[in-house]
Amino acid sequence: MRQTLLIARRDFEAYFNTAWGYVILAIVLLINGLLFNAFAMKATARYSTEVLEDFFYFASGTTMIAAIILSQRLFAEEKAGGTMVLLDTAPVRDVQIVLGKFLAGLGMVAALLALTTYMPGFIFVNGKVSWGHMGAGYLGLLLLGAAVVAIGTWGSTLSRYQFVGAAVSGVVTVLLLLMWMVGRVSDPPIDGVVSYLSLFDKHFQPFMEGKVNTESVVFYLSLCFAFLMLSVRSIRGRRW
């Protein structure tokens, strides 16, 4: 575990050793703020919970995009810079390397989400929303972000070029997002299975509404597990 956290810390700090981390955070926060101002804070009178739901809706999109961009460098940069050899020759298991990288990416997503809390804070101060609703929404965002970081981590293992990893992760994420459409046009029992794989529609909606759905928590964690295992296989395969 110590080595996992060491790798996570180094990679997390690496985001801030260059302008990269700051730029990504700034851009995503700016987009989040603009979307919140333009769509959530409408001139017409609305319930605070509706405004909060809108915030989580927009934040889910920006979180997914940020997760892909932040995770694309995790392995690709090591491969391109020739530093992967340092991890490969260290007395560290492949799963520890993958987990460390994943935690670094997840840490950045968590930092990003923490920086967005001023927006629900406005709603909380000026309206009436519960801590539970906000907590559930943020838990959903974190789980959704974790799943996409896991997908991005796997994509990053595939090539030394970051854009390749980002493209593959982006395609996989979009496919998972579109599963609800496929589910609608499929026949039973396929429709149920396909709908269950829907990254947003089936599993994020309850969090937006302030509900913590165990099935969705399990789904996101399973997605993390699956793509992290694929990442381990991918980096282990390079030794063969």
Place this chain on the structure above:
Amino acid sequence: MIEVTGLTRTYGETKAIEDLSFSIGAHEIVGFLGLNGAGKTTTLKILAGLLYPTAGLVRIDGQDLFGAPLEARRRIGFLPETAPLYTEMRVRDYLRFLGELRGMGGSALAGAIEEVAERTQCREALDVVIDTLSWGYRKRVGIAQAILHAPKLVILDEPIGGLDPVQIMGMREVIAGLRDTCTVLVSSHILSEVSQTCDRLLILKKGRLVGHGRQEELARMAEHATCLRVQVRGEAARFLALAASLPVVKEARIESDSDGILSARVELTGDHREAFVAALVGAGFGLRRVDDAEAELEQVFSTLTSSGPNPKVK
């Protein structure tokens, strides 16, 4: 220290290395030579634990490299041709991270960082961002990370590549200094450098080991033991005429002629040293000295790696 047995690695149908077997003792500095595509990098990567072999066994300090990879990796330090550096980090932070990753910590790690910085002559760069360092310093930092955890085996792939003459001299000192604590395996294309730095050489050709031993042993293996350096009293012209008339002499060359004392290098067609010396004495030359002429490393390397059947490894 290192025992390699029957090491084979294939990429699809292509055999990168085939049935390599050799052993290296503790505190030896061994040079690893071969033409491009000979399988050097593949072998080094396997020894560093970066690649699995298709067949064969590697034991590092008695530990099976592939049976207990994590334990074996603690005993290995590796510097690839391009030093693997997190260029955005300061040298001290970089070394601290790698030390901690390899299980070190506390004051022991702090002490080890100071010590390796001293040994690799990069102490003044410890608090400098790696991105601003010269190529030579980057190599030194690369070696520093490779020896930080006091490994038993250090593998250096082209450690002097890209260095200027002054940096090469510094690097030579650094590598020689590693002998006290480690076994060192150095891969290089610069033959003269290898001959100066290494105790022994391993020569690869098309994935097979075609020679190993000290430079003189390799020279004999490459049939240069038939090269003699003789010192005789007599006339140069008469010496050359005699050499030309002897069927056992392939080539003779006068290297110096001073006060009737000749120094000559003579290449024989085979191991006919006794016949040649008898002919010299019989012809009335005053024989003062006979030595095996040391073959140039380039010559040995060229002979061992030239096309044709592989010389038999002793």
